[in-house]
Amino acid sequence: MADDGDVGGFAGRIGARLDEGEDGTATLVFEVRDEHLNPAGTLHGGVVATLVDTAMGQAVRTTTEDGEVPATSQLTVTYLRPGEPGPLQVRGRVRTRGRHLTICEADVEQDGRSVAHAVATFAILDRR
Structure with a gap:
């Protein structure tokens, strides 16, 4: 996991930053700007999906060994x-870590209010 807050990839390009990540958890911080809004003037759902996917993926990464992706x-x-x-x-947080599949959850909050909740399954691939 990057020590400088860089999450890399697409999420990094839109401005997501890793605030902390350890022991099956990860927290991202993100500044919603005009370019992240949909035509209705609210945060685009695809941005939210990217953020929760990234947070959960980072949480899983805190539990993987070398060669596991x-x-x-x-x-x-x-x-x-x-x-x-x-x-x-x-x-993001790992709920259940299996050998090949891992179940995670994520919550998005803004100004102390819930914006979204997500659940995901991650496959653990062997890249050795």
């Missing part, structure tokens, strides 16, 4: 209220 195999996002411009936090 988590890959999303299923993702369900429940949108609870519209996100708005400004800071938000995404907390």
Whole structure:
């Protein structure tokens, strides 16, 4: 896991940063800007999906060994209220870690209010 907060990939390109990650958990911070909004002026659902997927993937990475790579195999996002411009936090956590499959959850909060909840299954691939 990157020590400088860089999550890399697409999530890094849109501005997501790793705040902390250890022991099956990870927290991302993100600043919602105008380019992240949909035509209705609220946070685009695809951005939320990217953030929860990334937070959960980072949480899984805290449990993997050298050569193991988590890959999303299923993702369900429940949108609870519209996100708005400004800071938000995404907390991902491993619920059940198996040898080949891992179940995770994530919550997105902004100003102390829930924006979304997600559940995902990650396959653990062997890249040795």
